[in-house]
Amino acid sequence: MASLARLKVGKPGTGRVIGDRFFGRAVRIYLPLLALLVVTLFPFYWMAVTSFKSASELFDFSVSPLWVREPTLDWYQHLFTQTNFPHWAFNTAVVATVSTLISLFCSVLAGYSLARLRYRGADSIGWGIFVTYL
Secondary structure, three states: OOOOOOOOOOOOOOEEEHHHHHHHHHHHHHHHHHHHHHHHHHHHHHHHHHHOOOOHHOOOOOOOOOOOOOOHHHHHHHHHHHOOOOHHHHHHHHHHHHHHHHHHHHHHHHHHHHOOOOOOOOHHHHHHHHHHOO
């Protein structure tokens, strides 16, 4: 049976190995990131799973709540047929689009004014906008 040779680094006699150092650093960096990712994405997973459960399965605690036994689209059917959701979604899209266009128009005018025109206080206004974004 063949043994794998490892490359030694550092001063002679320290016994440091490249793979050990890299693995330790990767664990210190990626393990907390993985935990943060799970904590951040878990509400979205929970929302998706519960949206496919039936009403009786939502309150049945005899099985694990982390997956769906019998997927159903009843809640989506209820959302689109018995509520005004399409109208609400359209109104939200219109308001978001119009407010974005108004904000963009005002920002372009202000940016042009600050960049091209010379008047007293232009630098102070520019710095004020910059500091506000910090």
